[in-house]
Amino acid sequence: MATEQKPKSRFGMVIDLDRCNGCGACAAACAVENNVPPAHPTATDRTGLTWMRVYRADNRRPFPDNRSVYFPVSCQHCGNHTPCMAVCPQNAVDINPETGVVSQIPVRCLGCRYCMAACPFHARYFNWFDPKWPHEMENALNPDVSVRMRGVVEKCNFCHSRWQAAVARAAANGNHDIDPADYVPACVEACPEKAMTFGNLDDPKSEVARQSKAPIVFRLLARLNTDPKVYYRSDRDWVRRLGDTDVAQGESEVSRG
Amino acid sequence: MFPGIYDFHWDAGHIIFLGIFYTVLVIVVSTIAIAMRRAILDFRGERAEALRWHADFEDLPDRWRRCRHELTGEVASRVCPNAFDCRHCTEHPKFVAARTPSTLAATHGAVVAGFAVPADRLYHRGHTWVRQDDYGVLTIGLDDFGAHLLGTPDEIRLPRIGSHVVTNGTGWRAKKNGVAVRILAPIDGEVVDVGGPDKGWYLKVRPDNPPDTRHLLTVTEAKLWMLRELERLQTSVATEGVGAALADGGLPVENLSEAIPADRRDAVMGMMFLNA
Amino acid sequence: MDNSFISRGIRRCSTPKFLAWLAPWAVLLGLGVFAIGLCLIKGLNQTNMDNRFAFGLWIFLDLTVIALGAGAFFTGFLLYILRREELRAVINSAVVIGFICYSGAVLILAVDVGQPLRAWFTFWHPNVHSMLTEVTFCITCYLGILAIEYAPIVLKNRQLRDVPSFLLFEHQLHKVMPLFAAVGTFLSFFHQGSLGGLYGVLQGRPFAFRDGFAIWPSTFFLFILSAIATGPAFVLLTTWMVSKISGKQLVRHSVFALLAQISGWLLIAYVGLKSLDTLVWLNVTAPRSGVSAIRFYGWQPFASWMLVVEIVVLGLLPALIFLSPSRRRSTPWLITASLLACGGVAVNRFVMTIQTLAVPTLRFEPFMLYFPSWQEIAAFVFVIAYGVILYSLSFRYLTLFPQERELQQQ
Structure with missing residues (x-):
């Protein structure tokens, strides 16, 4: 486990749930960017792979008062006692000291799945199947992201390869710090509703830092005290309550996206 | 596992955890080594036969391990503690000394x-x-x-x-x-x-x-x-x-x-x- | 046919009868090998585990089996360290059972991980703050200790003892056995605890998370206590089963009574502390995470009856039976209580592993259930068949119960 020192910057995002229409473009863009293989024919919604899952929940009211909301949930990049990193027996989970991003190192992963049991956001996925792309699609793989083998865990890393590219570009220009415009994860880029804002939460000038301080912004399971770096925003009370911990039964009809 | 390997730090966690692990390893390995060495020495010292008898004697039921002085009624009940080797027995000389000529007269x-x-x-x-x-x-x-x-x-x-x-x-x-x-x-x-x-x-x-x-x-x-x-x-x-x-x-x-x-x-x- | 390998004065069934007994187990073993092969070659998609049920039947049974295998170290501790000589009557059997339990669990763990060939990574670059690292180190070391404890029993086989160097080594090993018992106790203490810690530290899972002492959550101590409480009960149960199957008296009833008494006192302590822990968890720990914990039990089929069954029916009840002197004289009562106690530890491990994963954390995630695939069940049947076969061979050719010969001639 890397020592829990305060990272130099803390990248995070704010997702405006009032804008999200559940189109799933973020999930598709993520899969393309990060070489997430297409689902195996026998995979189910419980054994498939995605780094970004869009959940649908509603307010449990009958028509015509029924309202629904979509929750895009990726790794929440916990900053405090990061549950997955704390439990990994062989240091296959790492926090980047530059960005605060929690990364899975697949080549070091044993596939014991203890991190999946530890993650309260169910944001980690196991390669139950050998990754396989249709023949022509293999040519379209992103060369900057290594593919993962069967039997290891993977998850969102805020498009680590894009950060590396931004660092390289900054270095080429003789800069020490990256240009925020150079580092935008694929999901944020792809969102047609511009519902996602990404950036350094520690940079007071950044849009994401400003937005994250709004009173209608909340985080999922905040009371578990894991300090996630993904924020959600909604004007609606009932939506904000869905981020709470209480697992009351039948509070909302759910369908898993 | 060793300094220099990925994510090894000289911190309390590593020192205590790996310290205990290596201690256990050293204890187990050296104990086996000692047992082996002693076994080899026993083998060279031709103690195998004596040990074989002791091992067998240990496995005999108590009823088969009665003291010879129980046979003669000199003691009511006694299990032999010396694997039937009275030469090393502390009690045997006392029994012999206590014998009157009449006890074991017939020859x-x-x-x-x-x-x-x-x-x-x-x-x-x-x-x-x-x-x-x-x-x-x-x-x-x-x-x-x-x-x-x-x-x-x-x-x-x-x-x-x-x-x-x-x-x-x-x-x-x-x-x-x-x-x-x-x-x-x-x-x-x-x-x-x-x-x-x-x-x-x-x-x-x-x-x-x-x-x-x-x-x-x-x-x-x-x-x-x-x-x-x-x-x-x-x-x-x-x-x-x-x-x-x-x-x-x-x-x-x-x-x-x-x-x-x-x-x-x-x-x-x-x-x-x-x-x- | 194999009479010259069977200890002198010990009666065992004929070779054909023995082979007939082994045959069905061998078939199950073969089935298990097939299932394990499928999981290793085709991958863990052969199981019904999924991203939510990252742990399934295997982890639950591994934890149970390791808890039951605690009889080996705890009997060794009582015999070699606390000098309860009466327990020499069952120590060999306890060691063999422990070896079977641990080796079986390690084998299943090796199938359970996605990349078994990387198991050495945990040793090479361990995260020393993870409970699982601690478990891996301790279980591996302890399996080695169990093998060392098994060795003298094997070397004392009637034919093997004729080899002078074997007997000499056995003799020297036997002399240092208290040291191995002490190291084994130390290791077992920590990995039994860490298996509990595995769940107690999960801050993100309010159902499992527990407050504790220093770096250890309360489950650390409860797992140790429940394991050493049921370990002797399992030794009692297995001895009785072997006795019934072989039709021979293997130990004196006083040994059963002693095991029961030890189990009883530990079990009553466990039930007390477990109840206290549950109250603290329901009223303090879980509410701090924003969860009214009693609502965990709103999910069917794991309603609050689970809690009552685990603590009262499978904890308090066997403890009271074990502690009643008159019940202790009766073998049927002891067996009933042992079954309840072993069932109790299984239910506790089930709750910690399966129920923890079944209860959702996100409000828009559903409660989920899972049923293991035949491959998962068959892989575990493999362990049972392997255990039965190894135990049967040991029982036939080795001296597992030193009192047997004497009792048989009375």
Whole structure:
């Protein structure tokens, strides 16, 4: 486990749930960017792979008062006692000291799945199947992201390869710090509703830092005290309550996206 | 695991955790190494035979490990703590010293329940005897009880001439009706001649020093012991619900080994010859 | 046919009968090998585990089996360290059972991980703060200790003891056995605890998370206590089963009574502390995470009856039976209580592993259930068959119960 020192910057995002229409473009863009293989024919919604899952929940009211909301949930990049990193027996989970991003190192992963049991956001996925792309699609793989083998865990890393590219570009220009415009994860880029804002939460000038301080912004399971770096925003009370911990039964009809 | 490997830090967590791990590893490995080294030393020191006897003796039930002084009534009940080696017993000299001449007056031989117990020899609990024949040479043979039990062995493996036998170690091996037994040597010495069942003796040994025979039974003791042995044999066979020929008090049959039910021969032979 | 390998004076069934007993187990073993092969070759998609049920039947049974295997170290501790000589009557059997339990669990763990060939990574670059690292190190070391404890029992086989160097090594090993018992106790203490810690530290899972002492959550201590409480009960149960199957008295009843008494006192302590822990968890720990914990039990089929069954029916009840002197004299009562106690530890491990994963954390995630695939069940049947076969061979050719010969001749 890397020592829990305060990272130099803390990248995070704010997702405006009032804008999200559940189109799933973020999930598709993520899969393309990060070489997430297409689902195996026998995979189910419980054994498939995605780094970004869009959940649908509603307010449990009958028509015509029924309202629904979509929750895009990726790794929440916990900053405090990061549950997955704390439990990994062989240091296959790492926090980047530059960005605060929690990364899975697949080549070091044993596939014991203890991190999946530890993650309260169910944001980690196991390669139950050998990754396989249709023949022509293999040519379209992103060369900057290594593919993962069967039997290891993977998850969102805020498009680590894009950060590396931004660092390289900054270095080429003789800069020490990256240009925020150079580092935008694929999901944020792809969102047609511009519902996602990404950036350094520690940079007071950044849009994401400003937005994250709004009173209608909340985080999922905040009371578990894991300090996630993904924020959600909604004007609606009932939506904000869905981020709470209480697992009351039948509070909302759910369908898993 | 070692300094220099990914994510090793000289912090309290690593030092305590890996410190304990390496301590455990060192303790386990060095303990095994020590045990192995001692085993090798024992092997070189030819302690295998003595240890074999101790291991076997440990595995014998308490009822088979009675002190010889229980036979004579000198003590009510006592389990031998010395693996039938009175030479190292602290109590044995006290019992001997307490004996009045009348306690063990009779020194003549006899026939006990059909088994001859001649007076010219000393007896070992493994049904062998030792007799001083020629000067400096001891003759070892199977006692009458043992001889009846074994009958004519199907196979016999005697030690090489020139090898050493040790007290309670393997004297020779015999096989009868598929049952293999080790006959325990009653005394230490170098084998100078070997005999066989037909000769009435099995080994002639030359003791290294003046022979120490304190652990051997005198003829008086042997007569009492022989009765106990018969009793032991009878109970063992009788609990099986067969062997009435012995249980009804009749004389032991000539070929005792045939009278024992086949499936019990192994256990009974082991019991009588003190093989675990 | 194999009589010369069977200890003298010990009666065992005929070779054909023995082979007939082994045959069905061998078939199950073969089935298990097939299932394990499928999982290793085709991957863990052969199981019904999924991203939510990252742990399934295997982890639950591994934890149970390891808890039951605690009889080996705890009997060793009582015999060699606390000098309860009466327990020499069952120590060999306890060691064999422990070896079977641990080796079986390690084998299943090796199938359970996605990349078994990387198991050494945990040793090479361990995260020393993870409970699983601690478990891996301790279980591996302890399996080694169990193998060392098994060795003298094997070397004392009637034919093997005829090899002088074997017997000498056995003799020397036996002399240092108290040291191995002490190291084994130390290791077992920590990995039994860490198996509980595995769940107690999960801050993100309010159902499992517990407050504790220093770096250890309360489950650390409860797992140790429940394991050493049921370990002797399992030794009692297995001894009785072997006795019934072989039709022989193997130990004196006083040994059963002693095991029961030890189990009883530990079990009553466990039930007390477990109840206290549950109250603290329901009223303090879980509410702090924003969860009214009693609502965990709103999910069917794991309603609050689970809690009552685990603590009262499978904890308090067997403890009271074990502690009643008159019940202790009766074998049927002891067996009933042992079954309950072993069932109790299984239910506790089930709750910690399966129920923890079934209860959702996100409000828009559903409660989920899972049923293991035949491959998962068959892989575990493999362990049972392997255990039965190894135990049967040991029982036939080695001295597992030193009192047997004496009892048989009475």
